[in-house]
Amino acid sequence: MKYVQAKTSNFKIVEFSVFAMVWLGIFSIPFFQNRIFNIIDWSKVLGEWIRIFSFLVIFLLNTYIFVPKLLFKKKYLSYSLITLSAVILIIGIIIGIQLLITPPQPLSMPRMDLGPGMPPMELGRKMPPPMGFRAPEQPESKSIFMTFTDNLIISILVVAAGTSFKMMTQWLNEEDRRKDLEKEQLRTEIALLRHQVSPHFFMNTLNNIHALVDINTEIAKDAIIRLSTLMRYLLYDTAHGQTSLKKEIEFIESYITLMQLRFSEKVKITIDVPKIIPDIQIPPMLFISFLENAFKHGVSYQTSSFVNFSLKIEDSQLICVIKNSKQKVRESFDKSYSGIGLTNIRKSLELLFVKDYNLNIIENEKTFEVLLTIPVYDNKMFSH
Numbered sequence: 001m002k003y004v005q006a007k008t009s010n011f012k013i014v015e016f017s018v019f020a021m022v023w024l025g026i027f028s029i030p031f032f033q034n035r036i037f038n039i040i041d042w043s044k045v046l047g048e049w050i051r052i053f054s055f056l057v058i059f060l061l062n063t064y065i066f067v068p069k070l071l072f073k074k075k076y077l078s079y080s081l082i083t084l085s086a087v088i089l090i091i092g093i094i095i096g097i098q099l100l101i102t103p104p105q106p107l108s109m110p111r112m113d114l115g116p117g118m119p120p121m122e123l124g125r126k127m128p129p130p131m132g133f134r135a136p137e138q139p140e141s142k143s144i145f146m147t148f149t150d151n152l153i154i155s156i157l158v159v160a161a162g163t164s165f166k167m168m169t170q171w172l173n174e175e176d177r178r179k180d181l182e183k184e185q186l187r188t189e190i191a192l193l194r195h196q197v198s199p200h201f202f203m204n205t206l207n208n209i210h211a212l213v214d215i216n217t218e219i220a221k222d223a224i225i226r227l228s229t230l231m232r233y234l235l236y237d238t239a240h241g242q243t244s245l246k247k248e249i250e251f252i253e254s255y256i257t258l259m260q261l262r263f264s265e266k267v268k269i270t271i272d273v274p275k276i277i278p279d280i281q282i283p284p285m286l287f288i289s290f291l292e293n294a295f296k297h298g299v300s301y302q303t304s305s306f307v308n309f310s311l312k313i314e315d316s317q318l319i320c321v322i323k324n325s326k327q328k329v330r331e332s333f334d335k336s337y338s339g340i341g342l343t344n345i346r347k348s349l350e351l352l353f354v355k356d357y358n359l360n361i362i363e364n365e366k367t368f369e370v371l372l373t374i375p376v377y378d379n380k381m382f383s384h
Contacts, residue, residue, distance in 0.1 A: 015169050019063075023056055047098055051151070054094040055158045058087055063162040071163065072170070087155045095147055205230070205255075208262045219261060226254050234285075243284040245318070245376075246277045252287060252309065259295050267299050272310035280376045282318065283352050289345055290322045290370045298324025298368060318376045323369040349374075 030048035031040070062083055070079035205227055212220040233251050237243050253271060260269055287309075294307045305325040312319050342361075349357050349372075358373040 019059075023059075027052055047101065050094060050097060050101070054090050054151070055155060058090055058155050059158050059162045061086055062159050063166050067163055067166045083159060087152065087159065091148060091151045091155060095144065095151070205258055208258055212261055223258055223261060226258055230254055237284070241283065242281045245280050245282055248282060248284060248286075249273050249277060249311065251285075252291065255288065255291065256309065263299060264301070266301075266304050268304075268306040270306070270308045270310075272308075272312075274311065274313065278313065278376075280313075280318075282374070282376065286374070287320050287322065287372070290320075290372070294322050294324035294368070294370075298326060300325075300327045303327075313376065316376055318374050320372045320374075321369065323367060326363070326366055326368045 027049060030045045030052070033048075066079055066083050066086075070076075070082065209220055209223045209227065212223055230251060233243075233247065237247050253273075256269060256271055260267075263269075291307075291309060294309075298307055299305050305327065306323075307325075308321070308323045310321045346359065349359060353374060356375055358371075360371040362369040362371070
């Protein structure tokens with residue numbers, strides 16, 4: 001959870017940095033537009049900066065207060081009214097400030113030259129202009145209403161742009177958080193599924209050792225040592241959610257060795273694994289559930305039966321085949337001892353590999369075969 005919060009904080013920093021760069025670019029426009037022959041008309045620049053500053057205030061209020069506090073909480077009417085009121089108020093204040101800073105200049109007559117030795121004469125505003133004098137045409141200034149309307153339209157565009165950008169960044173942030181939470185949930189569910197496997201496995205193994213105690217003490221002692229090895233594997237080697245293929249094969253071989261002690265020679269058990277095991281990482285205990293079911297449902301004390309386990313690597317894929325003889329299941333069979341079940345196994349594979357795996361089950365009257373294909377990664381930690 002701390003990792004998710006840290007990513008959210010970093011996302012906000014990136015968002016603020018983008019906003020700052022955009023607005024710095026906007027504020028630089030008046031500076032370059034009002035520069036002629038390296039002479040800057042600072043009065044016009046200042047007027048434009050004041051105008052742009054009003055849009056910045058509207059942008060910040062909308063993006064960081066109105067949208068998160070009102071729009072995202074589905075208070076649409078309150079958002080519309082408060083945003084519109086803030087826009088009108090800010091525009092009114094800025095127009096007032098601009099009028100104070102740059103008041104309209106009255107048109108005055110130029111001073112008249114009365115001749116040599118005479119000081120120029122200034123004409124009053126009410127005096128008629130001299131013959132032939134034409135006052136320079138002044139550009140018509142916008143009315144306050146037109147100025148207000150123009151600023152209102154631009155402010156609405158600023159609000160729309162800020163809202164759209166905030167909604168987009170919010171969606172990206174939520175999407176990123178959702179993926180992180182899904183990964184966290186995936187790891188939790190996989191851990192729970194593994195804990196469901198372990199008790200059932202130990203129960204079967206302890207039953208095997210219990211059966212050996214009265215038959216052969218030395219073999220029982222050896223079985224206990226093998227069981228301790230398996231426990232060490234489960235407690236330490238699988239703690240990080242992945243293990244090497246070599247350790248997984250050693251785990252399977254130890255398990256099969258313990259199971260062989262329980263059955264007679266009528267049960268043929270074969271294991272076929274690569275002689276040279278590559279250095280690859282896989283999720284631990286992928287095959288044990290299938291193997292448990294193979295021994296439980298495929299082995300008979302009265303008739304000949306078999307369990308075959310094989311692993312091979314082809315085209316960056318690990319292929320596991322478990323085949324066993326099929327025995328008739330009694331109607332009174334207690335299904336609570338059938339392992340975690342095929343449904344949970346498929347769920348575990350789905351969480352680990354999404355769609356990048358293949359599980360085929362071939363069943364007939366005499367045999368039951370499981371074919372599982374998963375991807376492998378050379379010298380890398382398992383990353384799903």
